[in-house]
Amino acid sequence: MTAIGIWMAAIGTLAIYSFLYRDNPIYRAAEQILVGLSVGYLLVITIKTTLVPKVATPILAGDIWGIAAAIWVLLMWTRILPRFGWLARLPLAVIVGAGAGLSIPAMLKARVLSQMGAMLRGQPGFDAWVGALGVISTLAYFYFTRPQKGAFKALARLGTWYLMIFFGATFGYTIMSRLSLLIGRTDFLLGTWLGLLP
């Protein structure tokens, strides 16, 4: 980073951190600048790396499929015209339909069959039984179409405890993760900007 870059980054960082004291115009200005830059960044990257090579370049080369792609793009952009906005549903239908069709075998294989296979595979032992009981009891907890009473209720309650272990572990990791972000910014402010770190 150059000196100007470091100072710009430091000013932006402190502007955002001013929110910790209270909401203020400097924080709000920095926030809006961030969003504006982010949208601009996304547009440049999307157009240059996707729309140009996949639509513009084929059309210039006389590829008929480039024209087909351009038609889908234009249909999508009819959304801004109140009278013709419904035409945008057509390219949306392509994405929604194709996405749904692609997801069925993918989900069944990766989320259902592979996970069930992992549960049943492996050496029988304490961990395997704890794991299997956890999967069954968690599924029992989420089974709301049957009244939860008697033995089924006890199973669902056990599922709750497994879920609490999962959420507790996730919460612990979440705190780790968020603190890492703060460590990064503090390292920048105290080290790169102020030069206080060894």
Place this chain on the structure above:
Amino acid sequence: MRRSLPLLLVGAFGFAMLVQYFTPLPAGRAIYGRVLEWMQVIFAAGLVLGGFNYARTHLRKVGRPGGDRVYSALALAALILMLAAGFMGGIERGSLFLWLFDNVQVPLQQTVFSLLAFFVASAAFRGFRARSVEAALLLCVALLVMIGRIPVGEMMGIGLPESARWLVDVPAVAAKRGILIGIGLGSVAVALRVMLGIERAWLGGSR
């Protein structure tokens, strides 16, 4: 037509992509490849549309009297600057585009998310209470994972990292596995409903 044609398309594309998974026919593969291209192009067009709507919203705010017009002007200025830098100066190393990204956008973005560290600490202090057996279990596991995953926990030599690892690798995996299987089955059901035209929320509006 405004609803029936999209519903027809969603079913056609959906079943085409589902059937081609199981068929080795060259025609199926060709259609598959072409649809994948279109999905990306349409998605990219959607992103551009989103950017256009963003700019239009803020342009309207700038035109209206009020305190917020200054912020909208800043947002638009940042947008235009980034677009100009990217389209006129390139996106390679050493470009103004990447300089703005590295020195302004990234630090601002990282700082906004680092605020979460403060808020999660504050929320943990104020709200994380062992009010019930389940809450106490969640609390204990969270604290065990937190201390087991740092060098201090490793140095204590009382098996904290191993215990934390076991909790993550066995009961937590079991719970997540149950969730995954449930979500997987539910997602398949929703996908079928969409393809059959039963689920129509994606169409939006009433007309």
Place this chain on the structure above:
Amino acid sequence: MSLATFDRRIIFGVIFLAVAAPLIVPIGLVSEVSPGTQQFYDLIEQLPEGSVIMLSFDCEASSWPEIGPVADALVRHAMRRRLKIIGTSFLSEGTALGYDLLTRLTRQTGMPYGADWIYLGFRPQYIAAMLGMGESIQTEFPEDYTGRPLDSLPLSRQVRTYADMALVVSIADDTMPQYWIEYAGGRYGVKIATGLSAVMVTTFTPYLDSRQLAAVIGGLKGAAEYERRLGIRGSGSRGMDAQSTAHLAIILLVIVGNVAYFAGRKKP
């Protein structure tokens, strides 16, 4: 001052001090290498020289302080093993972050662009792109990130689909590895590993257990362990002191909060 009226800015100050102090005055805590990190290390170490790996920077700038060190250590390891790298990204901000990291590190070792590494760039519809690369990387990315025709780059002629790659590593802060597993791994059988933000570790441990993921390395701690295994000291290792003191501070806050809560409940 009761818990309800406790000024949270005091807590903010405590957390900042807990993070800043050990950065200014390092304690020098060292991370033990966990089995998961060792597994990730072994995965890369066992790849024959000249193998091609794909690094997908599926992350946003916000999480880069955490997973950037993971990516940095991984690229250094790959260069040490003389592996060839194809970079890509399915989240826009990861595009520039990955490009910057790869250009910076490959410049240090003189790894030639085009022959030993290429950067494909960004694709917005990740499912379609992942599946498209299984059919033809050339068709999916006719140009590289900088607009050069892909077939002008020697490495692209060597790698046509996932079948020509040894491994895909997703550097991710969200659920993108799941899509890699479901679409690229499920349909084309490519081996997948991931460097994750810590918050996603519990989400992906089931996939590691089911062998749908070959290895998982998580968070700044994972980066510190990986650096230790590689014998380098990077930002992962430097952050462990601050991570430890901040964790202890939060644990203390939670305990104090609970003690005050139960003590307050007992009073008439």
